[in-house]
Amino acid sequence: MITSVKDNFMMDLINDQRDHLNRLPSSGSMTNFSTGAVRDAMQGKGFPSMIPTCALKSLAKRFEDGATKYGRDNWQKGIPLSRYCDAAHRHLWALRDGKTDEDHFGAVLWNIACWQKTKNMIESGMLPEELNDI
Incomplete structure (x- = not known):
């Protein structure tokens, strides 16, 4: 055949x-x-089951709010690392001061998560090195 x-x-x-x-x-x-x-074996793979769901919900809500205000993938276009660092600190200070005007926990998590992802994207050449300004 x-x-x-x-x-x-x-x-x-x-x-x-x-x-x-x-x-x-x-x-x-x-x-x-x-x-x-x-x-x-699980060693070295992390324990996602231990991440508090309230933290994940705050983070997810922050992504939703940001997508509504700025567009879904705006943050992935590239924001300097110092902006994430500064914003994370400001939201931590707001938490310490007892402010409840917005979800500062979610804001801290969002800034740290995006800082890490942006740093990874810079290191892999997906974003310009100039964004690594810390």
């Missing part, structure tokens, strides 16, 4: 996908559960 180049390409693609599904990354260490189940 004669097969076309397209058929060969599709078969290769299917086989590559199957091979990819069969290769799960492994840390080299396993956890055995009392039920007999086994999973790759």
Whole structure:
């Protein structure tokens, strides 16, 4: 039977996908559960289940409010790191002063999260080095 180049390409693609599904990354260490189940170890992967949901909700709400006011991805266009640092400190001071005029917890989290992401984007060349002004 004669097969076309397209058929060969599709078969290769299917086989590559199957091979990819069969290769799960492994840390080299396993956890055995009392039920007999086994999973790759968690060390070094963090504990997302320990993050307080109230913090995540405040952060998510801050992203929503910012998207409404400035546009969904405005912050990803590039803001100098010093602006995040300064704003995070101002919101921390507002918390210490007992101010309740806005969600200062969410604002601190938002500024720290965006500071870290912006720094990562600068280091990976996705944003200009000039934004790293601290």
